[in-house]
Amino acid sequence: MLTLTRVLPPNAAAAVVTTLSLTAGDRAKSRHRFTADDGTPLYLTLARGTVLRGGDLLAGDGDPAGLIRVVAKPEPVLLVTAASSFDLLRAAYHLGNRHVSLELAPDGLKLEPDPVLEAMLAQLGGLAIAPATLPFEPEAGAYRSGMHSPIHSHSHDHN
Structure with missing residues (x-):
């Protein structure tokens, strides 16, 4: 089993050997066993509180x-x-x-399905609400320093 301990920016100069498709909830798990898309067993052991974003690169302690x-x-x-x-x-x-x-997007919002929230939104009026199956990249939050966000610069080491 490959143990992954580091997060590198999406533009790191190294070969990508496989992908790991994860939901938003799974991308918030810093210690968990997963199976890569090619069937390779993986174990994440990242810094607690790490939230992965689509495009991030994962590496072990050795050569990336x-x-x-x-x-x-x-x-x-x-x-x-x-x-x-x-x-x-x-x-x-x-x-x-x-x-x-x-x-958040300039022209809309995405959230996890919830019938209570859907009813609240419908009551507000002026909104179109539609179910879909799409990648979900929620905001990391203002108080989650060091976490990934769509505008995160990756200018620091994730160790």
């Missing part, structure tokens, strides 16, 4: 000659869109007030 690329695995989500930016902003406010994990 064979890296594993993390893929954001498609999973069930709710897509929320609105005709007005205010309606979308209001939806994000109400979801954030409930500490819901969200993926």
